[in-house]
Amino acid sequence: MHVHPLITDSATLAELCARLSTSEFVTVDTEFMRENSYWPELCLIQIANTEEAAAVDPMAPGIDLKPLLDLLVDNEDVLKVVHAGGQDLEIVYNLTGKTPHPLFDTQVAAMALGQGEQIGYSNLVDAYLGIVVDKGARFTDWSRRPLDDRQITYAIADVTHLSRIFPKMLERLRRTERGGWLDEEMERLADPENYRNDPDEAWRRVRINSRKADALGRLKAIARWREIEASTKNLPRGRIAKDETIADLAANPPRKQADLAKVRGLSASWAGNDIGGRLMTAIETATPMPASEMPGRDERGPALGKDGALVADLLKLLLKIRARDINVAPKLLARSDDLEALAAGQRDGLAILQGWRYDQFGRDALDLVEGRLGFTVRGGKLKMTRTEDA
Structure with missing residues (x-):
């Protein structure tokens, strides 16, 4: 070469x-x-x-x-x-x-x-x-x-x-x-x-305990402000304000710009400079997050319940066995959220119930949750067995 x-x-x-x-x-x-x-x-x-x-x-x-x-x-x-x-x-x-x-x-x-x-x-x-x-x-x-x-x-x-x-x-x-x-x-x-970076979606990367529409609306506005400041100045987001700082500002908004001097993680100079002014404008003009944008309580899918959680654990065990048997990385076969959704009763739109994933794993996963497949130990090794065979 x-x-x-x-x-x-x-x-x-x-x-x-x-x-x-x-x-x-x-x-x-x-x-x-x-x-x-x-x-x-x-x-x-x-x-x-x-x-x-x-x-x-x-x-x-x-x-x-x-x-x-x-x-x-x-x-x-x-x-x-x-x-x-x-x-x-x-x-x-x-x-x-x-x-x-x-x-x-x-x-x-x-x-x-x-x-x-x-x-x-x-x-x-x-x-x-x-x-x-x-x-x-x-x-x-x-x-x-x-x-x-x-x-x-x-x-x-x-x-x-x-x-x-x-x-x-x-x-x-x-x-x-x-x-x-x-x-x-x-x-x-x-x-x-x-790879598209939308400032209006930046809030989704920030953890916040509150589920109040006004707090989430402020978080969206503050995260957007930070994204614009960081990209304009070509500085890492954390150099502008850390995630925990903007989450705190969203949950406990300052009443006036002078109060920014009391916020942990912000420079005291923001109480009177332009960047602090732009932050206050973002906070003061924020509107409550509309219901259509509110994050679900469990974005992973339907609630599992105690029994569903056990079924999900069985599916994860099945995934390990199947991945071992065909020598493939488990993550390529199925993701945890799909397994939990299947355990909770969801059937539509799951990747594991489509195409090659269904042939290699999904069919057995469906049989397991619907009672047609079980586990057994043979010769000291964990195996799958059809209930009709048992």
């Missing part, structure tokens, strides 16, 4: 992208910094196919990233391969309003191959290539220039290793006929809605 020197000019990048645009797949990774900012600062983009690999410096003066971004989000003929790529996709979405598509995430694929729910990149490389990844540069400040050869080599290795792993993984998926299991998961990961 030919590994290019660090690309810092538009012409070289455009030529690379023209060649890569005819590939069956490209592997993609990014290096970024976000500890001190609201928006992740993109510092390096690595990309490879089976023949060549390169690192691109998005911080190089005058470099035009459009050919690379077009390849990632507009070329439907090239599969984009990532590993645990959520943050990489978020960065691309922030730049383009789109996400890479079609997409293949090797961490998700590993779940279908019995390699755990969140296999790390280093363990994946070791499992497929027998290579121990050099972690010496993992704490690099990628925003600093110049980058030395060791840092660039470390970064490019992420995509060169992945370009060798993906065909091996794809072959195993074909051999086990599990490739189709991943289609839904990959489409879900590539859904741009996962």
